[in-house]
Amino acid sequence: MTSDPGDRAFRVGLLGHGTVGAAFAALVPQHAARVERLTGLRPELSGVMTRRSGSFEEILERSDLIVELTGGIEPARGWLLRAMQEGRHVVTANKQLLSQYGEELWECARANGVQLRFEGAVAGVVPVIRVLQEALAGATIDRVHGIVNGTTNFILTEMARTGMTFAEALAEAQRLGYAEADPSEDVDGRDAAAKMAILARLAFASPVHLDQVRYEGIEHIQPDDLAYAHELGLELKLIGTAERVGSGLNVRVHPAFLYPGHPLASVSGPFNAVTVESEEITEITMSGPGAGGPQTASAVLGDVISAMIPPASTPPTAQVLEIVDDVVSAFYLHLEVADEPGVLASVAKILAERGVSVKSVVQRGLGEQARLVMVVHPVLESRFFAAMAALGGLDVLRAPPRAIRVLEEEFG
Amino acid sequence: MTSDPGDRAFRVGLLGHGTVGAAFAALVPQHAARVERLTGLRPELSGVMTRRSGSFEEILERSDLIVELTGGIEPARGWLLRAMQEGRHVVTANKQLLSQYGEELWECARANGVQLRFEGAVAGVVPVIRVLQEALAGATIDRVHGIVNGTTNFILTEMARTGMTFAEALAEAQRLGYAEADPSEDVDGRDAAAKMAILARLAFASPVHLDQVRYEGIEHIQPDDLAYAHELGLELKLIGTAERVGSGLNVRVHPAFLYPGHPLASVSGPFNAVTVESEEITEITMSGPGAGGPQTASAVLGDVISAMIPPASTPPTAQVLEIVDDVVSAFYLHLEVADEPGVLASVAKILAERGVSVKSVVQRGLGEQARLVMVVHPVLESRFFAAMAALGGLDVLRAPPRAIRVLEEEFG
Numbered sequence: 001m002t003s004d005p006g007d008r009a010f011r012v013g014l015l016g017h018g019t020v021g022a023a024f025a026a027l028v029p030q031h032a033a034r035v036e037r038l039t040g041l042r043p044e045l046s047g048v049m050t051r052r053s054g055s056f057e058e059i060l061e062r063s064d065l066i067v068e069l070t071g072g073i074e075p076a077r078g079w080l081l082r083a084m085q086e087g088r089h090v091v092t093a094n095k096q097l098l099s100q101y102g103e104e105l106w107e108c109a110r111a112n113g114v115q116l117r118f119e120g121a122v123a124g125v126v127p128v129i130r131v132l133q134e135a136l137a138g139a140t141i142d143r144v145h146g147i148v149n150g151t152t153n154f155i156l157t158e159m160a161r162t163g164m165t166f167a168e169a170l171a172e173a174q175r176l177g178y179a180e181a182d183p184s185e186d187v188d189g190r191d192a193a194a195k196m197a198i199l200a201r202l203a204f205a206s207p208v209h210l211d212q213v214r215y216e217g218i219e220h221i222q223p224d225d226l227a228y229a230h231e232l233g234l235e236l237k238l239i240g241t242a243e244r245v246g247s248g249l250n251v252r253v254h255p256a257f258l259y260p261g262h263p264l265a266s267v268s269g270p271f272n273a274v275t276v277e278s279e280e281i282t283e284i285t286m287s288g289p290g291a292g293g294p295q296t297a298s299a300v301l302g303d304v305i306s307a308m309i310p311p312a313s314t315p316p317t318a319q320v321l322e323i324v325d326d327v328v329s330a331f332y333l334h335l336e337v338a339d340e341p342g343v344l345a346s347v348a349k350i351l352a353e354r355g356v357s358v359k360s361v362v363q364r365g366l367g368e369q370a371r372l373v374m375v376v377h378p379v380l381e382s383r384f385f386a387a388m389a390a391l392g393g394l395d396v397l398r399a400p401p402r403a404i405r406v407l408e409e410e411f412g
Numbered sequence: 413m414t415s416d417p418g419d420r421a422f423r424v425g426l427l428g429h430g431t432v433g434a435a436f437a438a439l440v441p442q443h444a445a446r447v448e449r450l451t452g453l454r455p456e457l458s459g460v461m462t463r464r465s466g467s468f469e470e471i472l473e474r475s476d477l478i479v480e481l482t483g484g485i486e487p488a489r490g491w492l493l494r495a496m497q498e499g500r501h502v503v504t505a506n507k508q509l510l511s512q513y514g515e516e517l518w519e520c521a522r523a524n525g526v527q528l529r530f531e532g533a534v535a536g537v538v539p540v541i542r543v544l545q546e547a548l549a550g551a552t553i554d555r556v557h558g559i560v561n562g563t564t565n566f567i568l569t570e571m572a573r574t575g576m577t578f579a580e581a582l583a584e585a586q587r588l589g590y591a592e593a594d595p596s597e598d599v600d601g602r603d604a605a606a607k608m609a610i611l612a613r614l615a616f617a618s619p620v621h622l623d624q625v626r627y628e629g630i631e632h633i634q635p636d637d638l639a640y641a642h643e644l645g646l647e648l649k650l651i652g653t654a655e656r657v658g659s660g661l662n663v664r665v666h667p668a669f670l671y672p673g674h675p676l677a678s679v680s681g682p683f684n685a686v687t688v689e690s691e692e693i694t695e696i697t698m699s700g701p702g703a704g705g706p707q708t709a710s711a712v713l714g715d716v717i718s719a720m721i722p723p724a725s726t727p728p729t730a731q732v733l734e735i736v737d738d739v740v741s742a743f744y745l746h747l748e749v750a751d752e753p754g755v756l757a758s759v760a761k762i763l764a765e766r767g768v769s770v771k772s773v774v775q776r777g778l779g780e781q782a783r784l785v786m787v788v789h790p791v792l793e794s795r796f797f798a799a800m801a802a803l804g805g806l807d808v809l810r811a812p813p814r815a816i817r818v819l820e821e822e823f824g
Contacts, residue, residue, distance in 0.1 A: 027692075031552075034552070035549075037617075038549065038617070102726075103729070106726040106728075107728070109726070110726075110728070113722075115722075116726070119547060125547070125548075125551070125692075125693040125696060126696055127539075127543045127546075127547035127548075127696075130542065130543075130546060130547055131539045131542075131543070133726065134539075134542060134714065134717075134718045134721075135531060135537070135539035135542055135711070135714045135718075136537075136539075136714060137447075137450065137713075137714050137717040137718060137721070139537070139710050139713075139714070140443075140446070145819075201726075201729075202726065204731075204733060205449075205450070205729055205730035205731060206729055206730070206731050206732055206733040207729045207732060208735075212735045214737065220814070221816070222746075222814070224746075224783075225744070225746060225814065225816060228744075228746070228774065228785045229744065231774065232744075232772070232774075232785075232787065234744075234818065236816070239817075239819065243739075244733075245736040245739055246736065247733070247734065248733050248734035248735060248736035249733035249734070249735055249736065250735065250736045250737070250739045251735070252739070254817055255816050255817070256741075256816065256817040256818060256819045257744055257816060257817070257818040257819065258818075258819050259819070259820070262819060263699070266678050278710075280439075280537075280706055280707070280709075280710040281537040281700065281701065281706075281707055281710050282700065282701045282707070283700060283701075284537060284538055284539070284698065284699065284700030284701075285697075285698070285699045285700065286696065286697070286698045286699075287675070287696065287697045287698075288693065288694065288695060288696030288697065289693065289694045289695075289696075294692055294693075295692065295693055295694070297692075298551050298690075298692040298693050299547070301549075301551075302546065302547045302548060302549050302551070305546075305549040306546045306547075306549060309546075309549070310525075310527075314514075314518040314521070314522075314528070314545065314613075314614065316518075316519070316522070317515070317613075317617055317618055317619045318617035318618070319616075319617060319618050320618055320619060321616060321618040321656075321659070321660050321661035322659065322660035322661070323620075323624045323660060323661055323662065323663070324657040324658065324660035324661060324662045325626065325662070327655075327657055327662045327664070329668075332637070332640075332641065332644075332646075332669055334634075334636075334637060334640070360644070362640065362643065362644075371636075373640045373644075375644065402632070402634070402637065404633070404637060404641075404648070404667050404668065404669060405651075405666055405667070405668040405669070406646065406668060406669040406670075407557075407651065407668045407669065407670050407671070407674060408671070
């Protein structure tokens with residue numbers, strides 16, 4: 001195999017080098033070897049256009065696919081149209097552009113037989129776009145609800161959690177990088193409105209322009225609204241809705257209280273989530289981190305890789321990982337024991353000898369018996385089961401010990 | 413346009429006519445016109461093989477795509493291989509087959525340049541397969557957790573909710589159609605193990621056979637385990653896990669307690685959900701109805717349509733739905749009023765005159781003022797805002813009225 005390595009290159013031209021663009025530029029070399037195993041092609045950046053340098057025509061000339069991460073309407077619109085007319089696949093995360101000029105861009109992609117992918121435009125790495133385009137192509141959709149702006153969801157979560165005012169929670173969001181210096185498009189609902197226009201277009205196959213989406217923001221929400229809502233058992237979210245109303249369609253964004261059973265009620269902090277309802281499927285919900293450079297860049301890279309591989313392909317195995325049997329788990333342990341002095345001490349000794357460390361214990365008397373219920377810290381399962389076997393030999397046990405694993409809380 | 417309508421037909425051969433097969437056969441004619449608008453091709457069943465009738469070779473001969481819904485290893489395996497060797501795309505929901513002979517089948521699809529789709533094999537209509545194959549192709553996955561068996565999740569939810577024994581909850585599940593007459597593969601964890609083998613293969617690009625998945629079921633779970641767990645603030649689920657352990661891989665299924673913050677803790681009843689964790693993306697979670705004939709059939713139809721359309725295509729708009737502005741919403745209404753007799757009566761009168769019906773009220777005194785916080789039943793927004801305007805004119809109001817929408821609880 002002495003072929004020119006250039007033969008196996010897949011050349012990606014990058015327009016834009018802001019937060020997402022820089023994160024994407026960093027991801028490409030990190031993942032190049034893995035993508036090559038997956039697709040047979042090695043992705044490489046063939047050119048990067050920043051605010052100060054780079055020529056679009058030169059980058060186009062030497063690229064197989066164009067990634068547009070500049071944002072705004074022009075020149076992004078002209079670049080994407082020109083790239084597709086020249087037969088290039090394109091990937092963008094530009095929700096403002098798609099919510100206003102989507103029909104023109106999608107028509108251009110169809111006319112030129114190229115792919116226009118935009119998973120990063122809505123809900124970051126949560127794959128709502130491809131799910132609406134493909135997985136749910138078999139369902140008649142009645143309604144889409146979404147929490148599609150992470151900044152406002154973070155602010156509302158903080159207001160509910162701490163009693164802060166909107167202004168205080170916004171300042172906190174800015175300090176932590178969840179809100180931009182100029183947060184107006186996020187907090188007034190316009191960002192979410194653009195995303196809902198795109199989701200509505202895909203869900204209902206009917207044209208929807210950003211100007212047709214009614215929106216309200218969260219600037220007027222008061223701490224006592226959240227306090228009263230808490231009393232009523234409700235959660236407050238900025239909710240986007242696209243739904244059939246009679247023979248028409250309504251698309252809107254506004255704050256709304258949710259009952260705790262609603263699939264979006266538990267989505268907190270900077271997360272995004274979208275619920276799709278249909279008679280055939282009841283509902284499906286997808287959630288994950290909404291914005292953020294690395295997450296959106298990961299969605300963009302997913303789009304690039306998808307454009308490189310044939311549809312519905314399961315690539316050959318890239319590696320043969322050894323199957324490991326013994327893993328670390330926390331356990332709940334249930335013991336029925338004689339209610340006599342020293343029982344807890346004997347149990348604790350056996351556990352300690354096997355390196356099993358107790359996190360919490362509840363002991364409860366039941367006449368001559370007692371129940372010991374414990375949660376133990378994560379430990380190699382083989383050690384825990386050795387301790388179980390030893391416990392089983394104790395005279396004071398009145399029934400075989402029972403154990404159930406406990407998943408540690410690692411998020412949130 | 414006088415072309416033969418047969419030219420625009422996309423012929424689907426169906427193997428199997430059980431619960432899912434019959435639901436799929438019913439879906440195809442229902443959706444044919446919509447799919448034709450979407451794809452330019454009209455799907456039609458070219459043949460159906462049941463237990464008693466139909467010849468595989470005849471159906472293959474007159475089909476563009478084969479849907480296999482017979483289940484089991486043979487003859488399903490032979491049919492799928494033969495269909496792909498003859499250049500046909502195939503769609504299956506056969507998790508047992510894929511978890512044991514997946515590598516052979518995927519290799520056959522690659523060798524023949526056809527699509528092998530299997531979204532219905534895991535978590536019904538929840539699109540975990542295509543998300544792992546495509547959307548997350550840009551992420552290095554560390555772990556997958558799943559609730560991938562709806563029968564056991566229903567049983568555990570019922571046990572926790574009512575205090576029933578396992579046997580009682582199983583009988584209830586059978587009565588409601590959530591468990592089969594022979595539920596052994598569901599309750600002993602083997603069904604979930606097959607699904608986790610498939611997810612692990614896709615997430616880690618490493619071969620995983622069903623025999624390499626350790627599994628435990630829920631038959632031994634006692635009501636008092638759930639009662640104690642409730643005291644400790646935990647939820648009990650049958651959890652599948654596929655994760656990197658050192659340089660290896662562990663895939664397992666067992667009951668586990670989850671802390672309430674875990675994204676799978678709130679998944680209840682017959683629902684399925686899968687969480688994918690990766691450093692780049694943090695985590696994404698997808699949830700929805702797990703099994704059930706219509707849901708799995710909808711996933712199968714989604715696969716068929718996906719095989720008919722070019723990747724990443726946004727089809728032309730199929731219709732122009734009128735944008736409706738006035739919709740029905742429930743509202744929370746916050747009024748700061750003078751604390752004097754008759755205020756509630758005046759407010760209630762204005763609301764009633766505009767057809768706004770009150771669901772709940774909290775009134776609270778604050779010195780000379782009081783706050784009235786209400787939730788009103790769903791009403792046309794135009795009517796509600798007319799009532800708001802009228803309320804704003806009341807002398808007893810101490811600040812402008814404030815309103816926030818309330819999403820009605822419609823599920824669960």
